[in-house]
Amino acid sequence: MDQLKRQAAARALEEVQDGMQLGLGTGSTAKHFVELLGERVRAGLKVIGVPTSEVTRADAERCGVPLTTLDEIDRLDLTVDGADEIDPALNLIKGGGGALLREKIVAAASDRMIVIADDTKWVATLGRFPLPVEVIPFGLGATRRAIEKAFASCGVSGQMAVRKAKDGHVFVTDGGHWIVDAQLGRIEDPARLAEALSAIPGVVEHGLFIGLVSSAVLAGGDGIRVVERRKPKGD
Numbered sequence: 001m002d003q004l005k006r007q008a009a010a011r012a013l014e015e016v017q018d019g020m021q022l023g024l025g026t027g028s029t030a031k032h033f034v035e036l037l038g039e040r041v042r043a044g045l046k047v048i049g050v051p052t053s054e055v056t057r058a059d060a061e062r063c064g065v066p067l068t069t070l071d072e073i074d075r076l077d078l079t080v081d082g083a084d085e086i087d088p089a090l091n092l093i094k095g096g097g098g099a100l101l102r103e104k105i106v107a108a109a110s111d112r113m114i115v116i117a118d119d120t121k122w123v124a125t126l127g128r129f130p131l132p133v134e135v136i137p138f139g140l141g142a143t144r145r146a147i148e149k150a151f152a153s154c155g156v157s158g159q160m161a162v163r164k165a166k167d168g169h170v171f172v173t174d175g176g177h178w179i180v181d182a183q184l185g186r187i188e189d190p191a192r193l194a195e196a197l198s199a200i201p202g203v204v205e206h207g208l209f210i211g212l213v214s215s216a217v218l219a220g221g222d223g224i225r226v227v228e229r230r231k232p233k234g235d
């Protein structure tokens with residue numbers, strides 16, 4: 001599986017050109033991309049990256065990839081990131097690693113986003129992977145009830161749990177927030193659900209990435225498949 005992730009990362013690296021400003025994703029697949037990018041940088045490629053998490057920042061620094069922030073620059077040419085699920089419209093569930101907020105800010109600031117994955121991430125309908133919803137700890141009870149209502153209004157329901165870290169304590173995101181994971185099974189209308197969740201005051205962000213991806217690079221036993229989004233981003 002790790003080999004497939006690296007193959008997808010290597011294919012995405014072919015899209016990187018000298019002088020590009022890049023969004024650097026988070027997770028085990030994106031980590032391969034950062035490592036391979038580092039090899040190219042050490043061989044003379046000139047790029048600059050914006051990391052989507054503190055973990056990716058550390059990886060990029062270790063690999064020698066020069067970094068900047070979205071305060072220093074306005075736009076990114078390309079973001080390369082992994083995903084937990086990808087549907088045929090190239091909508092995603094992300095946030096299994098807890099980096100969804102910075103990932104979405106970076107993706108939204110990018111002219112193009114390539115999602116890289118092994119082909120087990122490809123699904124007909126999003127929702128089997130628990131949907132991460134990043135929340136403010138204050139008033140969590142009220143926020144949870146509002147989330148349940150939003151789910152009901154979109155015809156979905158399922159158990160919710162505050163994410164725990166490996167040490168058993170509540171998982172805290174890079175932004176200092178908590179994550180509620182919702183086991184929804186099937187999300188028939190992810191765009192509608194995304195809108196409903198975004199309207200809740202205690203929700204900082206959610207893991208549904210709608211209309212942000214330009215193309216998906218999927219690595220499987222039969223090789224690499226590149227799926228382009230039908231309409232270019234922004235149209």
Ligand SMILES: O=C[C@H](O)[C@H](O)[C@H](O)COP(=O)(O)O
Pocket residue numbers: 025026027028029030081082083084093094095096097098099100103
């Ligand atoms: O928060 C984490 C990110 O959204 C990851 O991109 C996602 O969880 C996929 O990670 P991996 O490549 O490790 O499966």
